[in-house]
Amino acid sequence: MDGGILNYQQNETFMKKLVFKTRSFKILLNLNEIIYFKLWQTKTKLHTFNSNFIINYNIKELILKLPQDSFIQIHRSCIVNIKHVNKYMISTDSYLVTDTGEKLSISRNFKHSFATKINQFHYPI
DSSP: OOSEEEOOOOSSSOOOEEEEEBSSOEEEEEGGGEEEEEEETTEEEEEESSOEEEESOOHHHHHHHSOTTTEEEEETTEEEEGGGEEEEEOSTTOEEEETTOOEEEOOTTTHHHHHHHHHHHSOOO
16 A cells, blocks of 8 residues: 555544655554644655654645645645644745744745635634
């Protein structure tokens, strides 16, 4: 089995899991466990609340395979889980802060798509 989305029944008992190949093993993660992906050397680093993994996928491959309702590319080297955006600033130096307190830059090429997506996902008060 190669890396990709495993589609389990979507009810209280089963959840969607993603399978990622690392150098030596495969990891299965719930969508909510993933905070973001960032280019690291020639590989991609997957960041979760508890661990980081170097996976055998590039950013272009990931953005095509990940669920579009949960993940958005914010830079040519970074994809974030929209559910883990704690705060953000859209300006000349746009950035976001994740639930873990990490500050990630939003490039000007992805600023508009991020602003559109975050406004669809969160309800402004």
